Amino acid sequence: MAFFFSTTTTTTTLLPFLGLLSLFLLPPLTTANHRPLVSTPLTFREAPAFRNGESCLSTTIHVAMTLDSNYLRGTMAAVLSILQHSTCPENVVFHFLYVKHEPEVFSSIKSTFPYLNFKAYRFDTKLVRGLISKSIRQALDQPLNYARIYLSDILPTEVTRLIYLDSDLVIVDDIAKLWGVDLKNKVLAAPEYCHANFTNYFTDLFWLDPELPKTFSGRKPCYFNTGVMVIDVEKWRNGNYTRKTEDWMIVQKQRRIYQLGSLPPFLLVLAGNIEPVDHRWNQHGLGGDNIEGKCRGLHPGPISLLHWSGKGKPWLRLDSRKPCNVDHLWAPYDLYRSSKHSFEE
Ligand SMILES: *[C@@H]1O[C@H](CO)[C@@H](O)[C@H](O)[C@H]1NC(C)=O
Ligand SMILES: *[C@@H]1O[C@H](CO)[C@@H](O)[C@H](O)[C@H]1NC(C)=O
Numbered sequence: 001m002a003f004f005f006s007t008t009t010t011t012t013t014l015l016p017f018l019g020l021l022s023l024f025l026l027p028p029l030t031t032a033n034h035r036p037l038v039s040t041p042l043t044f045r046e047a048p049a050f051r052n053g054e055s056c057l058s059t060t061i062h063v064a065m066t067l068d069s070n071y072l073r074g075t076m077a078a079v080l081s082i083l084q085h086s087t088c089p090e091n092v093v094f095h096f097l098y099v100k101h102e103p104e105v106f107s108s109i110k111s112t113f114p115y116l117n118f119k120a121y122r123f124d125t126k127l128v129r130g131l132i133s134k135s136i137r138q139a140l141d142q143p144l145n146y147a148r149i150y151l152s153d154i155l156p157t158e159v160t161r162l163i164y165l166d167s168d169l170v171i172v173d174d175i176a177k178l179w180g181v182d183l184k185n186k187v188l189a190a191p192e193y194c195h196a197n198f199t200n201y202f203t204d205l206f207w208l209d210p211e212l213p214k215t216f217s218g219r220k221p222c223y224f225n226t227g228v229m230v231i232d233v234e235k236w237r238n239g240n241y242t243r244k245t246e247d248w249m250i251v252q253k254q255r256r257i258y259q260l261g262s263l264p265p266f267l268l269v270l271a272g273n274i275e276p277v278d279h280r281w282n283q284h285g286l287g288g289d290n291i292e293g294k295c296r297g298l299h300p301g302p303i304s305l306l307h308w309s310g311k312g313k314p315w316l317r318l319d320s321r322k323p324c325n326v327d328h329l330w331a332p333y334d335l336y337r338s339s340k341h342s343f344e345e
Contacts, residue, residue: 044073044112044335047080050089060093061179062162064151066144067096067120069105073315074167074308076112077333081170083113084333088176094118095155095162097147099125112335121154123147131249135261145262148226149245152237160234166227168287168313170333173280173304181230181277187239189230189275191282194222198271201264206257219272226266227309228282244269280304286326287312295324306330 063082067075075096083089096118098105109116125143127150135141147154148164155162163178165171171178181189198221199207206212236242248265251257258264280302287310288294294312306329308314314330317323323331 043337044076044108045337046111047083047113047335049115050083050086052088052090056088056091059088059091061091061175062093062095062155062159063175064095064097064148064155064162064164065167066123066147067098067105067109067167068100068142068144069102071167072105072108073334073336074169074313076108076335077315077330078165078167078169078171079113079116080335081172081333082175085172085174086176087174090117092117092175095159096120097123097144097151097154099123099144123150123154128249131246131253132261133249133252133256135259141261148229148262149242149265151231152233152242155233160232162231162233164226164229164231166307166309168309169227169305169307170330171305177304178228178230178277178281181275183230183232184275186273186275187232187235187241188270189277190224190226190228191279192222192224192274192276193279194220196223198223198267201260201267202258203256205255209257212251212257215268216272221267221271223267224271224274225282225284225307225309226263227284227307228277228305230277241269278304282307284309286310286314286324288324296326298326 065075065078079094082092086092094116096109098120099122101122106120109118123144128143128146132141132143132146151162151164161179161183163175183189201223245265245268248257248268252265279299281304283299283303283305284307285296286298286306287308288296289310292311296310306326308326308330312324314323314327315334315336317327318331318334
């Protein structure tokens with residue numbers, strides 16, 4: 001684990017609180033003459049400074065996300081969406097986990113969000129080496145996908161509660177509402193889907209085993225998505241949840257008991273024992289299925305968080321000029337400047 005840099009916001013605001021303004025109304029680029037000219041393959045517009053409203057108390061909302069160049073465009077959009085919809089954006093502290101130190105990724109974050117309060121930590125892939133089994137989608141097998149299992153070891157102990165978020169989502173509501181959910185003594189809270197057929201997340205080898213399914217005895221397991229979780233970090237640590245999750249990954253190494261990546265071991269350990277959160281906090285599956293990434297529509301009901309889980313990612317589909325309808329909901333948070341746009345501007 002390495003501790004990189006954290007920035008705190010002390011500079012006076014250039015722009016007033018812009019929460020409700022569409023990005024299209026913002027100036028295309030705040031001048032950056034004060035910064036050294038760094039050539040970077042990933043160029044993003046600078047986001048405005050988001051400031052706390054007057055009613056804000058000095059509480060901290062800890063958000064953990066992973067960081068790597070492949071998903072950077074998604075991470076940027078997620079961060080922007082969180083700040084833009086927060087009443088108290090300066091209360092949000094981001095904890096970024098990365099595998100490889102890519103200087104251009106960090107310079108992009110710094111230049112895109114000069115006022116962002118964040119810390120970065122290296123995730124040592126040695127922790128999961130030998131534990132990852134091949135899943136149905138290669139992208140799921142990246143070690144960084146497994147970093148969420150180790151958060152309680154990686155983050156400083158003063159972080160006692162944490163929101164973990166995937167990088168392919170945007171939040172369109174105040175994250176303080178998610179932060180404030182009552183965990184009711186549970187280690188984890190997340191939207192729970194009891195109508196989904198839970199059987200399908202595990203193979204026959206699992207269900208037909210005389211011992212393994214007993215892990216679910218005494219609880220009614222329901223699917224939950226591990227891309228949006230509120231975690232009691234102390235309870236996680238004290239309950240040895242990292243090791244419990246690893247134990248199932250070891251079983252999977254010996255006999256194929258599931259097809260997906262880091263999700264099934266979470267379900268094995270925690271399904272049926274989590275505190276359910278309103279479904280509005282994870283409108284997932286917008287990336288389609290894991291094989292083809294077909295377009296999907298929105299489920300009915302109010303939405304606070306849109307999640308492009310599945311194979312299709314909105315930035316790739318928009319670039320390919322064959323976006324799905326839902327991808328247009330992501331586009332307003334896209335800070336990426338293609339080289340073509342740079343010339344136009
Ligand atoms: C769930 O899926 C399994 C396997 O595909 C099937 O046998 C079972 O009937 C399904 N259960 C429900 C409640 O639909
Ligand atoms: C967690 O692991 C430690 C060390 O292996 C052990 O002493 C402790 O009893 C375990 N706690 C739980 C809740 O399993």
